[in-house]
Amino acid sequence: MTAPPFTPDFRVPEPRGLCTDCGVSRMADAKACGRACQFIKPDYPGLETRMHGRARDNLQPDETGFGVFRRMLRARLTPPKEGAQWTGIASRIGERLLETGAVEAVLTVAPDPEDRWKPRPVIVMRAQDMAGCRGMRMGYSPLVALMEEVAVRGLKKVALIGIPCQVYAVRALEEEFGLEKLYVIGTPCSDNTTTENFHTFLALLDDAPETISYLEFRADFRVELRFDDGRKKLIPFLSLPISKLPRDFFPLTCRTCVDYTNALSDLTVGYMAGEGDQWLIVRNERGEELVALLGEELVSSPPGSSGKRAPHVAAFIANVERAAGGLPLRSMPDWVRPLVSFLQPRIGPKGLEFARTRLEMKAAETVIHLRREEPGKIKNMVPAHVWRLLEAYGLKPADGERKDPG
Secondary structure (H helix, E strand, O other): EEEEEEOOOOOOOOOOOOOOOHHHHHOOOHHHHHHHHHOOOOOOOHHHHHHHOOOOOOOOHHHHOOOOOEEEEEEEEEOOOOOOOOOOOOHHHHHHHHHHOOOOOEEEEEEEEOOEEEEEEEEEOOOHHHHOOOOOOOOOOOOHHHHHHHHHHHHOOEEEEEEHHHHHHHHHHHHOOOOOOOEEOHHHOOOOOHHHHHHHHHHHHOOOOHHHHEEEOOOOOEEEEEOOOOEEEEEEHHOOOOOOOOOOOOOOHOOOOOOOOOOOOOOOOOOOOOOEEEEEEEEOHHHHHHHHHHHHHHOOOOOOEOOOOHHHHHHHHHHHHOOOOOOOOOOOOOOHHHHHHHHHHHHOOOOOHHHHHHHHHHHHHHHHHHHHHOHHHHHOOOOHHHHHHHHHOOOOHHHHHHOOOO
16 A cells, blocks of 8 residues: 655755755755756746747747746636635646556645644655645745655656746756656745744734634735634735734745746646636646546636736836835825725736736836845846836846846
């Protein structure tokens, strides 16, 4: 009988500096960070060509932002999986890969036994164990380090469910892992923080933070909380206690990440363009295989799009630029907030336009924060497609800030 999920015992110190602890620094060849880290000298066109057969087409506006794709879907599982963050598409794909024998193992994260919000990297080899990996975790997880255990076990066909910094590292080193098959299911990621910081945030949202079992930033401009006793609570984005968080709540890595949509995955599973459902970006043939595994369980349709993002992005840029550092300023008077919170989900951008809004905000945030805190890294860290996203807002590279003039 196959063993339960394997959990590594990392005995080396956590890395420091501009690092999300993807796991490469914990491997035997820690120097691999130099060729695997998206925060050192990323090569998106090169890796996209290797993974998808071509780099993103910048004449196709959505590829400039979302990355290479064959098609995008608004989708949901029916029935939804219990305990899933949305309907359970990502974890169900992991189950199906194991059930069909397409892979021998799935590398992903599960909740830590002592803290349900803390991610714990695991190797899952039984389909039924994927259920224990459902839901959102918050914090750093050295998932890529599990590739050493994969090699020790002689596994050749594996899948990985990961966030962008983990996926970039895996793709950069993929040819060194000696695998016969690797499926990558990517989830979008924005503004991660430590698990400890996340608990601080939960404590600002409710008087009994230990009873919060679910948190999600929804596409209707509200945060949804669920509690152990079945209660639900919705908080408008503008009512979040952002000003009470410490300046370093979101680390520089997350404020300067240029890969929100996980462009090197075979299939990205998110929600931003889902309008209440999930959002799938099918990037290549392997991504098509992953979607096909779900069969009639998956209900899908083309994603919608409405509203205008430009004024929201422009206001965000102005807000971040005014900030003295750390989190964006929120200068809106308290009496205006309820009105704006009422209007946002009704007249604000929706569907793909909502996803484009967030993507362009992240692009602007990257440039602004790097200019303030690490100006010497802009040339290597900011790829050409990010500058293209910002042209409409007057954010252009200064002398020495752009490596690729294309």
